[in-house]
Amino acid sequence: MQTRRQTLKQSAVVAGLLAGSGLFPQFALAFNKEAFNAKSLDGALKALGAGGAPTESGDVTLTAPDIAENGAVVPLALSTTLPNVKQMVLLVEKNPNALVAVFNVSDAVEPSFATRSKMGQSSDVYAVAITADGKAHYAKKEVKVTLGGCGG
Incomplete structure (x- = not known):
């Protein structure tokens, strides 16, 4: 039987090996601060490299949903049938920061995603597909929020 101390020691050794070999997840490198800090839809899309x-x-x-009972957990899903999509983007127009999520897409990934978002107030929500040539294609839906989730 392995003790708690032995388990922790082995876990630390494995984490060290992964970090040293470059196999440890590098989440910080994938973060686009400018896009997530954008206050507008256009600013977020521009920071992500969408042209025009x-x-x-x-x-x-x-x-x-047409009506979100609780703005703290609004279920959202986006997908596309467009070819050559490099990113799927989820935006909420009236949130303090418009960008909710960015999903990187390749030929090995089906461009269909689901998540939950906070919404402080009723707003238009956008699903945007950015193709390899930088063009942005979108679908839009208004979601009415009855109880705000962004501090509201």
Whole structure:
């Protein structure tokens, strides 16, 4: 039987080996601070490398409730059938920071994601697919919030 101390020691050794070999997750490198700090939809998309004005597209799907009972946990899902998509982006227009989530997509990843977001007030929500050529295609839905989640 292994003691707690032995387990902790072995865990520390494994973490050290992973960090030393470069296999430890590098979450900080994937964080786009400028995009997440953007106060507007255009600012967030520009920071993510989307060129030009986004265009509405039937190939992008956004699933969101018409009315969110609790703005602290609003379920949102986005997907696309567009080819050559490099990122899927979720934006909430009236949140203090517009960008909610960025999902990097490759040929090995199906561009379909679900998450939950805080919403401080009723707002338009955008699902944006950014293609390899930098074009942004979006779907939009208004979500009414009855109880604010961003400190409201």
